[in-house]
Amino acid sequence: MKLDAKIPEGPLESKWTKYRSKVPLVNPANKRNLEVIVVGSGLAGSSAAASLAEMGYKVKVFCFQDSPRRAHSIAAQGGINAAKNYQNDGDSVYRLFYDTIKGGDYRAREANVYRLAEVSVNIIDQCVAQGVPFAREYGGLLKNRSFGGTQVKRTFYAAGQTGQQLLLGAYSALQRQIGMGNVQMFARHEMLDVVVIDGKARGIIARDLVTGNLERHFGHAVLLCTGGYGNVFYLSTNAMGSNVTAAWKAHRKGAFFANPCFTQIHPTCIPVSGDHQSKLTLMSESLRNDGRIWVPKKAGDTRHPNDIPEEERDYYLERRYPAFGNLVPRDVASRAAKERCDAGFGVGNSKQAVYLDFKSNLINKYGRAEAAKLGIQNPSMEKLIALGKEVVKEEYGNLFDMYKQITGEDPYEVPMRIYPAVHYTMGGLWVDYNLMTTIPGLYALGEANFSDHGANRLGASALMQGLADGYFVIPYTIGAYLSSEIKTKAIPTDHPAFEEAEKNVKSTINQLFSIKGSKSVDYFHKRLGKIMWDKCGMARNEKGLISAIDEIRALRAEFWKEVRVPGSADEFNPELEKAGRVADFLELGELMCVDALDRKESCGGHFREEYEEDGEALRDDDNYKYVAAWEYKENTQWNLNKEDLVYENITIAKRSYK
Amino acid sequence: MSGTMNLTLKVWRQKNKNDKGAFATYQVKDISPDMSFLEMFDVLNEQLISKGETPIAFDHDCREGICGMCSMYINGRPHGPLKGVTTCQLHMRSFHDGDTIVVEPWRAQAFPVIKDLVVDRSSFDRIIASGGFVSVNTGNTKDANNILIGKEDADEAFSAAACIGCGACVAACKNASAMLFVSAKISQLAMLPQGDPERKRRAENMVETMDEEGFGSCTNTGACSAECPKEISLEHIARMNREYFGAKFTSQNVK
Numbered sequence: 009m010k011l012d013a014k015i016p017e018g019p020l021e022s023k024w025t026k027y028r029s030k031v032p033l034v035n036p037a038n039k040r041n042l043e044v045i046v047v048g049s050g051l052a053g054s055s056a057a058a059s060l061a062e063m064g065y066k067v068k069v070f071c072f073q074d075s076p077r078r079a080h081s082i083a084a085q086g087g088i089n090a091a092k093n094y095q096n097d098g099d100s101v102y103r104l105f106y107d108t109i110k111g112g113d114y115r116a117r118e119a120n121v122y123r124l125a126e127v128s129v130n131i132i133d134q135c136v137a138q139g140v141p142f143a144r145e146y147g148g149l150l151k152n153r154s155f156g157g158t159q160v161k162r163t164f165y166a167a168g169q170t171g172q173q174l175l176l177g178a179y180s181a182l183q184r185q186i187g188m189g190n191v192q193m194f195a196r197h198e199m200l201d202v203v204v205i206d207g208k209a210r211g212i213i214a215r216d217l218v219t220g221n222l223e224r225h226f227g228h229a230v231l232l233c234t235g236g237y238g239n240v241f242y243l244s245t246n247a248m249g250s251n252v253t254a255a256w257k258a259h260r261k262g263a264f265f266a267n268p269c270f271t272q273i274h275p276t277c278i279p280v281s282g283d284h285q286s287k288l289t290l291m292s293e294s295l296r297n298d299g300r301i302w303v304p305k306k307a308g309d310t311r312h313p314n315d316i317p318e319e320e321r322d323y324y325l326e327r328r329y330p331a332f333g334n335l336v337p338r339d340v341a342s343r344a345a346k347e348r349c350d351a352g353f354g355v356g357n358s359k360q361a362v363y364l365d366f367k368s369n370l371i372n373k374y375g376r377a378e379a380a381k382l383g384i385q386n387p388s389m390e391k392l393i394a395l396g397k398e399v400v401k402e403e404y405g406n407l408f409d410m411y412k413q414i415t416g417e418d419p420y421e422v423p424m425r426i427y428p429a430v431h432y433t434m435g436g437l438w439v440d441y442n443l444m445t446t447i448p449g450l451y452a453l454g455e456a457n458f459s460d461h462g463a464n465r466l467g468a469s470a471l472m473q474g475l476a477d478g479y480f481v482i483p484y485t486i487g488a489y490l491s492s493e494i495k496t497k498a499i500p501t502d503h504p505a506f507e508e509a510e511k512n513v514k515s516t517i518n519q520l521f522s523i524k525g526s527k528s529v530d531y532f533h534k535r536l537g538k539i540m541w542d543k544c545g546m547a548r549n550e551k552g553l554i555s556a557i558d559e560i561r562a563l564r565a566e567f568w569k570e571v572r573v574p575g576s577a578d579e580f581n582p583e584l585e586k587a588g589r590v591a592d593f594l595e596l597g598e599l600m601c602v603d604a605l606d607r608k609e610s611c612g613g614h615f616r617e618e619y620e621e622d623g624e625a626l627r628d629d630d631n632y633k634y635v636a637a638w639e640y641k642e643n644t645q646w647n648l649n650k651e652d653l654v655y656e657n658i659t660i661a662k663r664s665y666k
Numbered sequence: 667m668s669g670t671m672n673l674t675l676k677v678w679r680q681k682n683k684n685d686k687g688a689f690a691t692y693q694v695k696d697i698s699p700d701m702s703f704l705e706m707f708d709v710l711n712e713q714l715i716s717k718g719e720t721p722i723a724f725d726h727d728c729r730e731g732i733c734g735m736c737s738m739y740i741n742g743r744p745h746g747p748l749k750g751v752t753t754c755q756l757h758m759r760s761f762h763d764g765d766t767i768v769v770e771p772w773r774a775q776a777f778p779v780i781k782d783l784v785v786d787r788s789s790f791d792r793i794i795a796s797g798g799f800v801s802v803n804t805g806n807t808k809d810a811n812n813i814l815i816g817k818e819d820a821d822e823a824f825s826a827a828a829c830i831g832c833g834a835c836v837a838a839c840k841n842a843s844a845m846l847f848v849s850a851k852i853s854q855l856a857m858l859p860q861g862d863p864e865r866k867r868r869a870e871n872m873v874e875t876m877d878e879e880g881f882g883s884c885t886n887t888g889a890c891s892a893e894c895p896k897e898i899s900l901e902h903i904a905r906m907n908r909e910y911f912g913a914k915f916t917s918q919n920v921k
Contacts, residue, residue, distance in 0.1 A: 083730055186791075247729070284698055414755070
């Protein structure tokens with residue numbers, strides 16, 4: 009199949025404006041007869057549902073949590089990027105576009121990313137209008153901070169809870185539409201299949217998680233806003249319930265899955281403390297603004313960090329990447345931490361950690377500035393620390409509390425111990441410029457699609473993309489499809505395609521119960537996670553990937569013979585939910601390895617040990633400058649379709665942060 | 667870290683909303699002090715599954731203290747013994763070897779039990795739907811910096827907006843009042859110019875919905891704020907009362 013990204017003609021700067029003005033419209037009377045299903049209620053889902061309902065469409069929203077406000081966007085910490093140039097530091101739409109393409113290691117689509125940068129400014133306006141309490145200066149203007157992979161301050165934030173505040177903004181817009189009767193909300197519902205009729209997405213099968221009933225829902229279009237698939241690794245910063253099921257069911261029905269191997273390993277997470285670990289917790293990238301990362305210069309140094317003098321510390325990011333220092337992009341920072349730990353310089357009990365130290369900025373940057381403001385001459389060290397602490401508390405207070413709660417150590421006194429962990433997935437369902445997948449009428453928004461971040465996402469860009477897709481892209485692009493659907497009457501859900509889809513869902517559920525094996529779902533999930541982390545994690549190689557594929561196949565076979573799902577299907581049954589999700593992860597894991605094996609280059613989050621130069625990723629633009637869009641065949645066989653990436657506005661270069 | 671612990675758990679089991687429910691007693695062994703409370707429950711559930719019993723249903727998702735999904739009432743306190751901490755961020759180092767721990771669901775008429783420790787908090791969503799927003803459609807905006815908001819007001823609005831909607835305030839209150847939750851939203855928007863045009867309608871509608879949902883009255887005991895994992899201040903209740911009475915005295919839409 010030839011992939012058509014449907015990128016509008018014309019110069020980059022005017023593609024979106026022109027397209028937006030020419031895209032077919034649906035008149036208000038017709039909108040009322042058009043139904044849109046939105047699966048997922050995070051930033052992308054809530055913002056899309058609210059905006060489409062405001063426009064007059066009939067919307068149904070589904071989420072597996074007990075309320076749309078719980079979606080994992082809520083946990084995003086550091087901030088959201090926008091090319092406002094409020095700081096007068098040289099930012100522009102073009103610079104945000106350029107940073108994002110470069111940050112993604114030249115594996116993203118130019119037109120999509122430019123549009124993202126363009127609408128970024130509207131997002132901030134929208135959120136402020138909703139009452140999102142961003143951080144402000146005394147004069148009442150908005151405040152910014154910097155993030156990795158950029159040299160300007162363009163990140164808007166609300167302490168370390170930016171995702172929460174943005175999601176609550178979108179959630180309140182959604183609740184308003186629910187209250188007005190324009191959106192029907194289905195919380196504690198999980199989508200278990202997409203219904204395709206005559207080649208078009210026409211609805212979904214959902215399970216009411218409280219009663220266990222299977223439901224059929226029709227929609228003229230279906231939007232998957234279901235997030236990423238990082239939980240394939242078992243341990244990740246994702247929420248416990250985050251899963252790939254909706255996207256995977258769509259994939260099995262014909263939606264191509266793009267760049268599945270592009271996984272973001274975030275450099276600053278709290279290290280694993282033991283086998284009981286159920287998830288990992290991020291410490292925001294924004295902390296790298298004020299924290300300096302180091303390890304002892306001597307391998308195996310067991311001294312307390314506060315006893316190691318300055319000259320015996322190796323600030324390895326500042327040493328290796330003087331231009332960006334501690335603010336190199338995530339993939340670079342993660343690999344550098346792994347390199348130091350593998351070489352024996354790791355710290356803490358596990359030796360799988362590095363220090364993130366705030367002491368020097370606490371004293372020198374904030375303490376001294378505050379002392380100067382207050383006119384304190386020759387402040388004592390204690391005074392400086394106390395003053396600095398106040399500022400840091402305001403910027404990141406909740407993060408410091410969280411760290412202390414989890415580790416039992418006070419990061420104001422002792423440097424944080426951090427280690428990389430799975431955080432975000434750049435890969436996802438392939439979409440065209442309209443955000444439509446290869447199934448007509450089926451869209452993917454936010455982290456669930458692959459479109460904007462290439463092989464590595466820059467910090468504070470996930471929130472930007474989720475809201476861009478939901479507030480400002482889909483409301484326009486969906487018209488291109490729905491304008492041709494105005495004559496389609498709602499299809500009754502006793503249509504054979506609905507019957508068939510529901511029958512399949514039911515039979516999978518019955519099969520899971522019938523196994524009555526001896527091992528829990530978590531047992532399999534943990535084993536899958538270990539295979540993925542060891543062989544398809546921060547560093548990959550041919551031998552490892554080939555063996556991972558065999559191991560995953562064997563594990564999948566064992567799962568379908570040995571898993572035990574307690575209880576029954578007609579009740580609230582979290583083990584059944586998990587079983588279905590892990591079954592899908594067991595297929596996705598294989599595809600990720602297949603994709604990683606195919607991509608014989610290193611780029612962004614995908615680091616193949618065979619392709620490196622002085623420890624830096626070695627890209628191969630001649631052979632791999634494409635999006636790998638995988639088409640599902642039967643029995644976990646895939647066909648590779650390539651979308652060639654064309655760079656007309658950016659000169660591709662070696663990505664350097666030195 | 668000190669050694670592992672053995673604990674006795676008394677956990678509320680209730681098959682569904684119609685079941686009467688009862689406490690069941692379980693033993694867990696070799697619990698690491700570094701485990702979170704929910705990870706300890708994972709261990710218990712694995713035990714139950716391996717014995718062919720039904721695992722305990724409990725709500726949880728982000729496990730970083732921000733989604734508001736986790737909701738256990740531990741030894742008579744919502745989210746357990748620590749101040750400003752959700753159940754998912756409570757770690758076993760807060761307990762001792764040999765302890766008996768009692769775990770119940772949130773108990774309130776407006777939060778019916780779904781199963782075991784899982785309750786239905788959709789009443790909160792309905793309260794927000796009745797007024798917890800600024801009526802602004804997508805795109806109807808001006809440049810963000812055209813709205814000036816002093817830092818103090820922005821900070822105060824943020825401290826109210828930090829509410830995670832977990833319902834601990836209701837569970838802690840002897841009257842099962844939702845005043846802290848409702849006031850956090852009313853107060854946030856009352857502090858900001860964007861919320862001003864709708865402030866009266868908002869206060870009236872949200873309070874009315876709160877009452878309809880079956881939450882109790884506020885008697886200013888303060889247990890809500892004391893137990894709130896985000897330490898939402900009682901001041902917001904005071905501000906909400908001011909907003910509500912102000913609205914009622916001048917209301918155009920008396921019902």
